[in-house]
Amino acid sequence: MxxxxxxxxxxxxxxxxxxxxxxxxxxxxxxxxxxxxxxxxxxxxxxxxxxxxxxxxxxxxxxxxxxxxxxxxxxxxxxxxxxxxxxxxxxxxxxxxxxxxxxxxxxxxxxxxxxxxxQAEPPAVTDEVGQRQTMIGNCPAMQVVYSRIRKTAPADVTVLIQGESGTGKELVARALHQQSKRAAAPLICVNCAAIPETLIESELFGHEKGAFTGANAARTGLVEAADRGTLFLDEIGELPPDAQARLLRVLQEGEIRKIGSVETRHVDVRLIAATHRDLHSLSKTGEFRLDLYYRLNVMQIDLPPLRDREDDILEIADALLAKACRRHDREGLRLSRAARRVIRDAPWPGNVRELENALERGVILAESHLIHPDDLGLAAPPRQSAAPETRVMSLDESPEGDDDADTDDLSLEDYFQHFVLEHQDQMSETELAQKLGISRKCLWERRQRLGIPRKKGPRRSAG
CATH class of the missing domain: 3.40.50.2300 (Response regulator)
Incomplete structure (x- = not known):
């Protein structure tokens, strides 16, 4: 109210x-x-x-x-x-x-x-190894997601999560379960695309001993294992037709029947499904049951791709980098400005999962305390050609005497070193600084940091 x-x-x-x-x-x-x-x-x-x-x-x-x-x-x-x-x-x-x-x-x-x-707050989620984390991001699309999780979790209805691969659909499913009335009961996660089609019905619904070749003992299915809890079916669009029909009966009647059994059992399961495919379009081609689609789509949560979350990308990258640094015992690593620019501008077709892999690669390959685009395995965004003076001016991105000058991009430091070594025989320090668009003090500080000795001119005789 x-x-x-x-x-x-x-x-x-x-x-x-x-x-x-x-x-x-x-x-x-x-x-x-x-x-x-x-x-x-x-x-x-x-x-x-x-x-x-x-x-x-x-x-x-x-x-x-x-x-x-x-x-x-x-x-x-x-x-x-x-x-x-x-x-x-x-x-x-x-x-x-x-x-x-x-x-x-x-x-x-x-x-x-x-x-x-x-005002929707990002939900806190406990992962499969017991670590508690808060979902990251405050862009408008994620605010809608948080609001939908908060309202939907206690309602105990079937939920369909839609989004590209790697957008965090399982994280949303965990948040829904952990904020629901079933939080104390088990959450069973199943990737339908990872189980062979010949085994999927046995995995989900169980089988009796001797039901088929190799069934040496009776087995409880994952649907029954989730009784009184939540069953999360990821990539449900890959579920074969026979399994779809069995799942529809679970949703309609709350009943399962093991393979090879004539006995039905009642189960109380909340179903959360996820897919990167358009189930409604699949139903038109006969690849997915339309009646099952309507049963699943009681409540829908749409996850935005990472490329549409410009305000969140660097925040997510920093959090993932911190985790990777702890995992590989390399605390203190940072992203260079060039790396942050590349991360912000990359299309990320693999979404958060691809970003996580790139940052892990960067932590492993980084030679110094900075991670550069090459370490991430990402190509720098193409730059428009500019006049030499314009390129030189970009060397002085930070204010004069800035203590954080060590975060300058490696490519700019290389250019500085090359320019000074090539021209210091013909130019005075004042002329060099003017050409580079920096002060003499800044020129001296960069020489010291990069180890570029100052060229001494020939001594003039007195008289």
Missing amino acids: SRILIVEDEAIIRGALRRLLERHDHEVSEAGGVAEARELDPQRFDLVISDLRLPGEPGTDLITLAAPVPVLIMTSYASMRSAVEALKLGAVDYVAKPFDHDELLETVSRVLHQQATR
Whole structure:
């Protein structure tokens, strides 16, 4: 139930608005002005609805007082100017009085939904070896994922997770299980693409002794092993037709029958499925049962590919790098600026899994305390050709005397060394510094760091 604060000096309008919102399951408080609203602490609410013109302070003052709670402004002066001014000051939206009830309710619902999505916290997940980690990323697409996990996990419904390979579908499945009512029961994870087609039914549903050649003993299937818990079927689009029919019965009737048995058993299993394929399109070609698709797709969570998470890529890379450094006992390794640029711009068709492999490669191959693009096995993004002066100026990316100059890219240091050695016989230190676009002090510091001795000119005789 959402908590809404109404700030309106006219009691009749305030009362009517309160009744309207309470009929739609909102918890409502009232204030006659900004001072009264301040006493109620507007930050405790999910939404503030305020008249623009109030006795004393204007309603727009609540935008700052309530932040980060959204403020919806009401105004009798439905001019574009007043609306624009309110929005400029930070109002989430405005409605004109007299307002249409349906329009107001729709606006309130939309604002509350957006606020809930923005406030979604990344869930913490315990992996298969017992290590607890928080899902990384705060881009809008991942905020939607976190919100969907939070709402779906307790609902005990079937979930279909869709996304490209390597986007973290199993991590989402673990989060759903661990935040559900079944968290104390087992989570059984199965990759349908990793089991031979001839064995998949036996693995999932079990078999009796002698059911087929090689069945020397009865075996419990993975569906039954997940009883009272959660079964996660990754790459469910690879499930053969016969297994699809058996799985449909599990979802419809909650029953399984082992291969070679005439006896059915009841199971209480929550199913979470994942795929990188379009199951609806597969159903049109007969590769996937349409009735099973509808049974699976009660709730859907779409994971964005890494290339669409530009704001998250470097944060994910830093977290994966720290793990790789601990694993290989190489604490203190960092990504060079060139490596960070390449990571940010790479298309990552293999998504997070490909990024993790590249960083592990970098940790193993790095010669110094910096990891460069060559260590990652990634090609640097193509650069446009530039005039020599432009290239030289890029040497001084950091401010003069910056203590963090050792993070300069190796390619730039090579160019600096080559330029100085080639021209120092013909140029003074001042001329060299001018050509490189840096100060004499910075030139001297770079010489010291790179071990380039200063060329001494011939001594002039006195007299």
